[in-house]
Amino acid sequence: MVFAARTRLRLLAGTGLGSGALALGASNRVSAYPFFSSGAAPSKEANPAVLMPSGGTASQPGGSTSPSGLPASTAQMRGPVFVLNSRDASVSFIDPIKMTVIGEVNVGKEPHHLYPTPDASQVIVASAMSNELHWFDPLRGQLSQRIRQIDDPYQLGFSPDRKWFATAALRLDRVDLYRYNQRGTEPLQMIKRIPLPKAPSHLWFSADSRTLLATLQDSGELAAIDLDRQEVLWKMYIGALTAGVIITADDRFALVGVMGEDHVAVLDWRQRQLIGRIPTGKGAHNFRGAGDRRHIYVSNRVENTISCLDTSQWRVVANLAVPGGPDCMEIAADLKTMWVTSRFARAVHVLDLPSGKILQRISVGRSPHGVFMYQRAPWL
Numbered sequence: 001m002v003f004a005a006r007t008r009l010r011l012l013a014g015t016g017l018g019s020g021a022l023a024l025g026a027s028n029r030v031s032a033y034p035f036f037s038s039g040a041a042p043s044k045e046a047n048p049a050v051l052m053p054s055g056g057t058a059s060q061p062g063g064s065t066s067p068s069g070l071p072a073s074t075a076q077m078r079g080p081v082f083v084l085n086s087r088d089a090s091v092s093f094i095d096p097i098k099m100t101v102i103g104e105v106n107v108g109k110e111p112h113h114l115y116p117t118p119d120a121s122q123v124i125v126a127s128a129m130s131n132e133l134h135w136f137d138p139l140r141g142q143l144s145q146r147i148r149q150i151d152d153p154y155q156l157g158f159s160p161d162r163k164w165f166a167t168a169a170l171r172l173d174r175v176d177l178y179r180y181n182q183r184g185t186e187p188l189q190m191i192k193r194i195p196l197p198k199a200p201s202h203l204w205f206s207a208d209s210r211t212l213l214a215t216l217q218d219s220g221e222l223a224a225i226d227l228d229r230q231e232v233l234w235k236m237y238i239g240a241l242t243a244g245v246i247i248t249a250d251d252r253f254a255l256v257g258v259m260g261e262d263h264v265a266v267l268d269w270r271q272r273q274l275i276g277r278i279p280t281g282k283g284a285h286n287f288r289g290a291g292d293r294r295h296i297y298v299s300n301r302v303e304n305t306i307s308c309l310d311t312s313q314w315r316v317v318a319n320l321a322v323p324g325g326p327d328c329m330e331i332a333a334d335l336k337t338m339w340v341t342s343r344f345a346r347a348v349h350v351l352d353l354p355s356g357k358i359l360q361r362i363s364v365g366r367s368p369h370g371v372f373m374y375q376r377a378p379w380l
Contacts, residue, residue, distance in 0.1 A: 079139040079374035081330070081339055082123060083348055084111040085365025091125060091134075092364040093141045096332070096373060099350055099360040103141060108132045113155050113328075113370045118162040119182065123372055126153035126167065138374040147188065151176065155202050161209035164227055168214060173197040175214055177230055192230040196223055202244045202286070207251040213269065215242040215256060222256055224269065236272055238265050244286035248311050249293035249380040255309070257284040257298055264298055266314060280307040280316060288329035288338075291377030299326040301343065306351075320356045322349050328370050331377040341368040 080093035080102060089111065093103040108127025111134075116123045122144055125134040133147040133156075152169035158180060159166075165178040165188055174195050178188040198218035205212055211233070212225040220240050224233040240260025247254050247269070254269035264278045281300030284307075288297045295317070296309045306326055308318040320338075324345025331338050337359070338351040348368060350360040 080141050081348075082114060082125070082136070082138070082141075082370070082372040083341060083364050083368050084114060084125060084370040085367065086110050086112050086369045087367040088365035089127070089130075090365050091136075091141075092368075094348065094362060094364075096375075099362055101362065101364065104365075105141070105143065107134045111370070114372050115156045115158065116372070117182070118158050118180075120374070123374075124156060125370075126150070126156045128152050128154045128170070138372070150188070151193075155200075157203050157205060159205045159209040159212075159227070160207060164205070164209065164212075166203055166205075166212055168200040168203050170199050170201050170217070173199065175200050175203070175212070175225060177212075177225075177227070194225060194230065194232060196225075196232065201242075204245045204247050204254070206247060213245050213247070213254055215245045217241055217243060220258075220260070222254070222267070222269075234272055236274075238267075238274070239263075239277075243284070244298070246287040246289065246296060246380075248296070249289070253311070255287060255296060255298075257286060259283050259285055259301070262300070262303070264309065276314060278309060278314060278316065280309075281305045281319070283325075286328055288331060289378065289380035291331055291335050291380070293378075293380050296380075297329055297338070299329060299340070301325045301327060306338075306340065318356065320351060322351065322358070324349070327368075330371045330373050332373065333375040333377055335377050339371050339373065341371050343367055343369065 078096050081096050083092040085092060089109050090104050090106050092101050095102045107125055108130030110129040111125050111127045114123055114125045122135045123138045131151050133150050135144045137144055152172045153167040154170040155168035157166055165180045167176045169176060174193050176193050177191045179191055181187050198216055200214045201217040202215045210227055212227055214223045216223055220237055220242050221235045222238050223235045226233045238256050239258035242256050243259050244257040254267045256265040258265055262282045262284055264280055264284055265274060266276045267274050280298050281303030283300055283302030285299045285301045294311055298307050304323050306320040306322055307316045310317045322340050324342030324347055326340045327343045328341045329338055336353055338353055340349045342349055346366055348362045348364055349358050352359050
């Protein structure tokens with residue numbers, strides 16, 4: 001019964017139908033914290049995407065052939081764009097220049113998120129319902145290894161010091177911590193399973209790798225885990241249907257997407273103090289740093305927009321229209337294009353950030369979720 005209820009809630013949150021109902025039920029729990037102004041619509045000159053700093057890129061291994069069958073030109077320099085089709089249990093590969101699907105491979109059930117290894121030599125696709133990780137060569141799209149018996153890896157990530165690997169087991173109400181050994185025959189060593197109800201969904205490590213933040217979707221909370229002691233430090237209520245979480249480049253503030261209340265919560269996470277809320281749009285969900293250490297994008301899945309937040313002013317400075325339930329975002333290394341999965345449209349949309357216009361709509365599988373490209377902007 002618990003699993004069935006959790007599954008229904010996940011589906012409702014995914015469609016946006018559950019968020020509105022839960023927001024009404026939880027609205028009386030919102031404390032009197034200030035709402036930051038969302039700001040007026042910016043002029044083209046004020047668009048932060050125009051202020052594009054030089055972005056870092058990963059090193060590029062050589063090679064002219066692709067064992068996966070992808071075109072050599074794509075595999076050689078840039079690698080394909082990875083898109084996870086969560087309801088089709090597959091990964092679509094897209095040529096980043098031609099913006100066309102060039103391949104597809106089956107993986108385990110419900111691949112939702114993916115994450116590069118610290119040395120960027122592999123990208124890990126996590127299949128939640130089949131309890132496994134698929135490791136791919138990000139340049140060639142070739143499967144390198146498959147690790148089974150990783151329980152419900154809905155979300156995943158590595159700590160900045162490269163010592164920790166964590167997964168959020170959403171349906172099992174816990175966060176699992178592993179030691180990462182890049183050179184070992186078994187790269188992941190289970191250290192501790194930490195019970196963390198209800199429904200841990202998104203994760204973010206602090207810059208010093210001592211704390212892991214996790215949003216708890218069903219209870220509307222944010223939790224902090226002490227990595228040295230492998231125990232929960234604290235939990236605090238944020239709002240209905242907490243989703244994405246990110247820490248600012250200065251490591252001072254945490255931002256949480258509150259899907260059921262259509263805003264981004266801003267916290268001094270070390271002091272456990274909620275300092276304000278930024279209205280963004282219906283179904284405020286997930287984050288992607290712009291790569292300039294100042295601006296952060298948030299996808300509003302029900303509103304069908306992506307808002308750009310200026311963390312120096314705590315306000316929305318741009319809104320980009322993206323149809324079909326925008327979810328996860330990826331930004332190219334030149335900071336000029338953004339790739340967005342549209343969960344309800346079986347599509348990926350490619351945006352030109354300086355103009356805010358959609359360059360291309362690319363059809364993929366059902367319920368596309370995670371997206372990744374090798375030559376990408378920095379996390380923040």
